[in-house]
């Protein structure tokens with residue numbers, strides 16, 4: 115196994131300007147013919163080395179004549195002595211039915227489907243499978259007409275016809291140059307929804323959504339979301355769609371959320387299908403944001419793509435930032451910001467603390483699929499957001515305009531992007547680029563000083579990035595820190611500090627009395643802040659800041675520090691039970707208008723977040739401290755919770771920001787109420803009366819969390835209602851798998867024996883095994899190591915079916931760094947067992963071997 119290095123990049127020796135593909139679809143033997151128009155780049159005699167994997171080569175022709183001399187290995191077809199320009203014709207055969215990796219061309223639940231990013235095109239035909247080779251595609255698909263009435267590929271349908279043997283064919287042409295990872299083919303029988311969108315310049319675009327038969331009514335929200343995204347990108351970034359047709363296909367077997375193939379997005383059906391009966395508010399939200407994300411890729415990803423895969427954040431960080439801005443505009447900016455920050459604090463900080471630590475632009479990769487990470491995506495988006503903050507929205511827009519002006523139709527690097535931002539504005543971004551090369555979570559240590567006689571406030575900020583397992587040297591970063599000065603009378607002013615030195619002093623005059631200073635408003639940078647604040651200051655920020663994020667963050671600090679003070683980690687802040695009750699009283703009595711923010715503010719930090727705040731993860735002690743805080747909250751606030759709960763009206767379901775906020779608050783209140791005397795009754799009542807999945811699932815979650823007696827009964831009822839609907843049943847699987855219970859492992863066995871469970875379907879595997887490994891922290895971290903053992907053994911099997919999914923789920927097993935010695939030994943033993951496997955995939959090998967050091 116060899117790693118590829120970013121600095122070894124060489125431009126391709128050949129370009130392929132046109133490719134004509136034809137597919138004769140068949141389960142075991144699909145025939146693929148490919149005609150390449152090849153151009154040598156510069157003057158050299160290097161051979162043309164075409165990538166290919168799991169292909170049966172039948173014949174190669176050069177300029178129409180059968181070619182006998184070539185070199186063939188498991189990974190490549192190499193042709194030598196080629197003229198400067200030539201046509202190469204390649205005939206291959208592939209076996210889509212036995213392709214369980216869901217990469218390349220595969221057949222699942224009756225349809226053919228492709229997934230090529232990052233390097234899956236090589237499983238379809240021999241090609242230069244790298245993003246800096248841009249070609250024009252013409253694709254003809256042949257298949258049985260009855261079983262596969264729809265034959266889809268990228269671009270425009272230019273011809274079609276019927277054949278005598280019951281087959282038909284369709285020919286597609288994509289007028290835009292694209293890298294092969296954006297190629298797609300889908301063949302099957304679907305229900306089709308058609309709408310249209312007229313662009314700002316007046317072009318009419320056909321929007322086509324393909325879903326499983328009988329599911330058409332669940333496609334409306336996705337289509338409405340698509341139109342909103344198209345409009346938003348025109349208004350905010352002047353970006354208009356470029357083809358006359360935009361297709362989205364929903365499939366049940368898919369490794370991730372969705373894929374932005376040019377003009378033909380393929381989606382995991384979970385991110386398309388929704389109605390109030392089957393989808394929660396969160397599902398509605400996710401659909402809207404994933405639909406938007408893939409749409410936004412048409413410009414940031416497809417029109418301008420990555421030069422090489424190390425530059426992945428060029429398109430992903432930027433596109434995540436764009437979808438976050440879109441979601442903020444569609445709903446509540448504050449609640450969206452909190453959602454983004456939770457991802458960073460729970461998962462990205464954990465990645466930085468593990469052996470998989472890497473910069474948003476990685477330097478070394480064995481299996482590219484392992485780098486579709488929270489670091490590349492979400493920290494990548496935070497880096498773009500910092501540019502947006504530093505340059506202001508108008509400056510950022512100027513940068514984006516210049517980026518497209520310079521690079522439309524090209525495959526470029528992250529430096530090209532930052533250079534466009536810099537050149538369109540008067541700012542030097544040399545130091546800012548360190549964000550791209552440096553891994554780890556920076557820590558800001560802040561001291562505050564006030565000279566009462568002069569009214570001068572001094573903030574001394576030190577930045578320090580602790581070493582990570584991949585890098586031992588760290589440089590100071592360019593960090594925007596949003597500061598808010600809160601005066602006693604409730605007035606406040608704000609400021610953005612540009613932090614560039616390892617230590618910096620900020621002096622501000624003109625205060626009559628010492629203000630309360632809230633730092634990192636709106637989470638202006640992906641860093642940790644270390645500061646000794648009094649309980650009083652934290653309460654002031656939590657109850658009075660003008661920045662919703664800062665309010666939430668201060669409340670989270672109060673909860674976290676109280677929890678840590680009960681564990682051997684301890685806390686330097688003096689948070690007492692009185693601080694907690696003062697916070698709750700302040701929140702609940704103030705008639706807060708923003709119900710969604712209130713819901714977030716009474717929600718405790720997750721165990722995963724708490725772990726990232728302290729040097730050691732004391733499993734039992736952290737859990738019991740968190741539970742203790744919960745009991746304190748309930749015993750103090752129960753009457754207020756109940757009053758609030760009953761004050762919230764149940765209305766006929768509609769996915770609107772205000773209804774969503776109400777349901778969010780209701781279900782958070784129910785989480786607490788569930789463990790009181792009235793709990794059983796209220797939970798059951800909500801479950802029975804609910805007309806929508808959000809409140810139904812809210813009741814179940816509350817019952818599970820509070821270990822209500824009614825839980826099992828309600829769960830069976832749910833299963834009976836939804837047993838034929840796997841997407842809905844995934845919620846049930848996940849609730850069972852994340853349940854705290856002594857016999858959780860035998861329960862997992864039972865779940866995997868369920869009629870609807872299928873080891874080949876990533877959604878099922880994620881809802882049972884993924885939920886357990888990521889979110890059942892007591893079960894997974896069982897002291898005897900049984901949780902680790904269970905996951906280790908399962909992954910050995912899964913790796914043979916689907917390495918990409920196995921490699922995702924191995925993550926918690928590799929994050930042993932903060933645990934106690936006994937657990938570390940047990941986790942590592944499991945990792946060693948995995949590594950002992952002779953034919954372990956590169957995917958799992960890379961993460962496990964790194965984690966063992």
Ligand code: B3K
Pocket residue numbers: 231232370372373374407408411430483486
């Ligand atoms: N670009 C795809 C992800 C591909 C993952 C390959 N293992 C979806 C997205 O980020 O939009």
Ligand code: ZN
Pocket residue numbers: 407411429430433
């Ligand atoms: Zn993306």
